Amino acid sequence: MHFFLRLAREWDLRFERLVRLGAVSKWYSSVGNEGVTVAAATAIEAGDALISLHRDSGAILRHYLDAGRLFPDLFPAVSQRRASQVEPRGILYRLACQMLGKANGFSAGRERSYHYSHFDEGAGIIHVGMISHLGAMIPVAAGLALAFKQRGSDRVAVNFVGEGGTSTGDFHEGLNMAAVLRVPFILIIENNGYAFSTPAREQYASQTLAERGAAYGIPGVRVDGCDVVRVHEEVARAVSRARRGEGPTLIEAVVGRMRGHSEGDDSIQLLDAAERQRHERSDPLARFERSLLEVGAATQKYLDDIAKCCAELIVETVDSAMKAPDPVPETPLGGIYAE
Ligand SMILES: Cc1ncc(C[n+]2csc(CCOP(=O)(O)OP(=O)(O)O)c2C)c(N)n1
Numbered sequence: 223m224h225f226f227l228r229l230a231r232e233w234d235l236r237f238e239r240l241v242r243l244g245a246v247s248k249w250y251s252s253v254g255n256e257g258v259t260v261a262a263a264t265a266i267e268a269g270d271a272l273i274s275l276h277r278d279s280g281a282i283l284r285h286y287l288d289a290g291r292l293f294p295d296l297f298p299a300v301s302q303r304r305a306s307q308v309e310p311r312g313i314l315y316r317l318a319c320q321m322l323g324k325a326n327g328f329s330a331g332r333e334r335s336y337h338y339s340h341f342d343e344g345a346g347i348i349h350v351g352m353i354s355h356l357g358a359m360i361p362v363a364a365g366l367a368l369a370f371k372q373r374g375s376d377r378v379a380v381n382f383v384g385e386g387g388t389s390t391g392d393f394h395e396g397l398n399m400a401a402v403l404r405v406p407f408i409l410i411i412e413n414n415g416y417a418f419s420t421p422a423r424e425q426y427a428s429q430t431l432a433e434r435g436a437a438y439g440i441p442g443v444r445v446d447g448c449d450v451v452r453v454h455e456e457v458a459r460a461v462s463r464a465r466r467g468e469g470p471t472l473i474e475a476v477v478g479r480m481r482g483h484s485e486g487d488d489s490i491q492l493l494d495a496a497e498r499q500r501h502e503r504s505d506p507l508a509r510f511e512r513s514l515l516e517v518g519a520a521t522q523k524y525l526d527d528i529a530k531c532c533a534e535l536i537v538e539t540v541d542s543a544m545k546a547p548d549p550v551p552e553t554p555l556g557g558i559y560a561e
């Protein structure tokens with residue numbers, strides 16, 4: 223998990239820098255959310271469905287890539303995930319192309335962001351990207367879970383949503399249906415306290431969002447989203463329940479807001495200095511590294527080596543994707559409704 227926390231961090235830092243250099247026009251940073259996304263994707267397996275939004279690069283990287291195949295010297299014990307059959311550098315390059323709107327991206331350059339899906343069922347990857355940033359994916363994810371149930375499969379669907387997305391009608395419709403049909407669905411709210419410029423107190427009147435679970439007749443759990451180990455435990459528990467046929471779980475993971483809504487807007491200015499410092503201190507990566515050092519599970523040199531490998535890999539991959547061919551308007555349409 224530490225490797226993927228660091229990899230996801232470097233991914234965002236590289237794109238944030240490209241925004242500042244004017245090479246990329248917009249970026250939604252997931253810095254601060256990695257503790258939730260990496261831990262959640264670690265709790266699922268090949269063949270499970272991942273349904274992501276705009277701050278879920280940690281889950282995508284964790285689900286697609288095998289650390290052992292990327293760095294065999296660092297991770298000699300290759301994971302048993304079927305997705306480990308996927309050539310990691312190749313798929314990372316495609317992901318970078320996707321973020322840059324290049325022809326080699328998953329959506330062949332039709333747009334440049336997390337609005338894409340990637341299906342490679344042979345490798346166990348069922349990844350549905352976002353329609354909208356809000357609640358629109360919840361009914362879709364619940365539908366995927368229903369398909370698993372109807373096929374008699376023990377696979378589960380995991381979907382993320384921001385706390386702002388919980389105020390949409392889709393949240394109610396999707397979660398209620400999932401609960402009534404007892405489908406294997408895990409909905410994880412990444413609660414960073416703000417939806418663009420709207421603070422959580424103007425978003426919902428209940429104390430927590432986890433308590434909504436009771437209204438749907440499903441477990442609702444609140445967890446510190448910057449505590450990677452706790453998030454992993456809770457998602458793993460929810461996944462086990464879902465695989466046993468016991469239905470959905472709602473997990474509210476509370477994270478800090480370490481960035482504005484998107485790079486390039488000024489929404490971070492809404493937070494006063496004290497609040498910003500509090501969010502900075504919640505950094506899940508720094509916290510996990512401190513705990514690894516404290517329990518003697520890692521040395522500072524090891525952490526530094528991982529950081530260097532991750533930074534080099536990301537810079538190299540993103541920079542080569544920058545040079546990849548742009549899509550051409552003559553490209554035949556396909557893969558829209560046809561597939
Ligand atoms: C229907 C609709 N309205 C508004 C937007 C613009 N928008 C995109 S993300 C967002 C806020 C999302 O906040 P939250 O769900 O808390 O997620 P966060 O960005 O904080 O992770 C808004 C208003 C949109 N994409 N779709």
Ligand SMILES: [Mg+2]
Pocket residue numbers: 384385386412413414415416417418
């Ligand atoms: Mg939010």
